[in-house]
Amino acid sequence: MQAPENLPVVVIVEDDLYMQGILSQCLSGPFAPVVFQNGMEAFSYLQQGNIPDIIISDLNTPVLNGIQFLEQVRTSGFFSAIPFIMLSGVDNTDTRIKCLEAGADDFIVKPFNPRELEARLKIILKRAGKLVLN
Structure with a gap:
């Protein structure tokens, strides 16, 4: 496992304050x-030299939605390899396919089980060589 001071950084883009709290709490x-709050803020954070692990x-976020943000990340030479999970309350095959074809590594439907989200994050990070699991 990684040392506590070297925890994997997870950028969360979510405009709903309640969901922000749930995600922060279950991933901390x-x-x-x-x-x-939106993809534009997150992309600005990346452009400042901050490279998260996932x-x-x-x-559906304002200013720059999830698909637009994903496309910005995937077309950038610096950020294109960052694992990306799309999260949505929309649960239909066409939406999932669109996200996966745009470059998402996974698609999780809200509401979600926090333990499943953590497990999926760990698996993706392990595959990317950013996490060693015991």
Whole structure:
């Protein structure tokens, strides 16, 4: 496992304050969450030289929605390899396919089980070589 001072950084893009709290609470501890209201704020954070270990973005956020943010990340040479999970209350096959085709590594439907979210994050980070699991 990684040392506590070297927790994997998770950028969370979520405009709903309640969901921000849930995500921050369930991910704090094994991860270091950094929360933004929209994709534009998160992309600005990346452009300032902050490279998170993984990104979780809601599909429907203001200013720059989840798909637009994902496309910005994937077309950037600096950020294109950052694992990306799309989170949404929309549960239909077309939406999931659109997100996966745009480059999302996973798609999680709200409401979600916090333990499942943590497990998915750990698996993706392990595959990316950013986390060693015992």
